[in-house]
Amino acid sequence: MSPAPAPSTGRWPRPLVAVDVAAFTVLESDLKILLIERGLAPRALALPGGFVRCGDVVVDQGEDLEAAARRELREETRLEDGLIGQVRLRQVGAFGAPDRDPRARVISVAWLALVRPELAAFVRAGSDAADARWVRVADVEGFDLAFDHHRIVAACLARLRRDLWEGDVARELVPRAFTVGELRGVVDAVVGVPGDAANFRRRVRGLVEDGVIVEVPGHRVTARRPAQVYAFA
Amino acid sequence: MSPAPAPSTGRWPRPLVAVDVAAFTVLESDLKILLIERGLAPRALALPGGFVRCGDVVVDQGEDLEAAARRELREETRLEDGLIGQVRLRQVGAFGAPDRDPRARVISVAWLALVRPELAAFVRAGSDAADARWVRVADVEGFDLAFDHHRIVAACLARLRRDLWEGDVARELVPRAFTVGELRGVVDAVVGVPGDAANFRRRVRGLVEDGVIVEVPGHRVTARRPAQVYAFA
DNA sequence: ACAAAAGTGTTCTAGTTACACCCATGT
């Protein structure tokens, strides 16, 4: 709810509040997640993230949760402001189990981010990160992640798969212009197993009829037969 | 993510972290939500909730977020521990916009709770609440709620409707034993508009065949024709 | 010519909707 006895002062012990971002992309037909190697404290692989800025708490209450997530993503990946602005963030939930960070009570709000493959190439380590790299989701469980980040990744991944079709998640993982085959490749990568190409095409045709996707003049010239190019409306 | 420079001490300004619970039930064919009249500070209607206990932050990090929500619900409704234990809580999300509470930076984690009508009758105001009452959801937008609780209510309501069928939400809103008509009444109340009775029955029959619902020996004797009684498996 | 991907068509099934209808019972 909110304070009542002790408003601004902080008579009770307060937790730290952080944001963590699970950024996904599709590269080389594989669903990948962005992990950073922490430059500080527990030197392990982790999701990009950090503490929410609270200002001085009296005249300035600081930044929004989403703004914090976007800022952390920007700082640790060195993606420019303009590029990060294109990335939409979805809140997945708060993780606040008591000893998730043994050093202090930290409650973390997890965010899901979808990054276009074109942008994904630009990420490089920044600020608190010693390294930043895209890791195959299939390989993640083999890694040793900091804190409860394995749980957070699992939750974000579930959310991503759940919202694949509704909530136009796929649109944020393909280049602006794409062929049906490319879109199918992305969806297959997210789902994990390939689906029927014919049915997929039908589904896309439905989206075209609904105006969600529009046909774009050109044709993509591939190694094989050229395909019609589309774009999200 | 987590601390690194300043772990336990709190070098940066820390926010307060609260939990708010949107508890729903169905009474008199209406979907209702539990609101309390705050006994403290901003004297307005609000969701039951309060601050997360963080222990001393060094040897004891305090309680889990869900535990905090359950505790607040128990304290402010005076429902016994055993009864509250039956209520399942689902996390809806974190609300942390900068000036949602003008007095201090407060980040609140919202929880959705479903309460059986049998239990709903037992709630009465407790601890920080001057009053506690069940309010028709349809009437809520007319009320003046504390902080951003209107937003929280909207999010929880959306979540409730979304998960109505999957994630067996309905089971937590009906008495242990129920007739098809009663179950339909609850679902209709949540959805807002009544559906087709015949199709609903068919759907329930499907659940029976799947073993989700089982037929219970007795018959309910109503004002009209007695109906078969069912229970969730 | 051949492989490979683009693109079309067809069938089967299951689920949802809408609506007509009978049944049992308390008043």
Add this chain to the structure above:
DNA sequence: ACATGGGTGTAACTAGAACACTTTTGT
């Protein structure tokens, strides 16, 4: 008898899965 809710039947429509098939290109 009759209104009311319990309970059944059915036709129309829709979405999806499975799979066979043709077309177009680069090599």
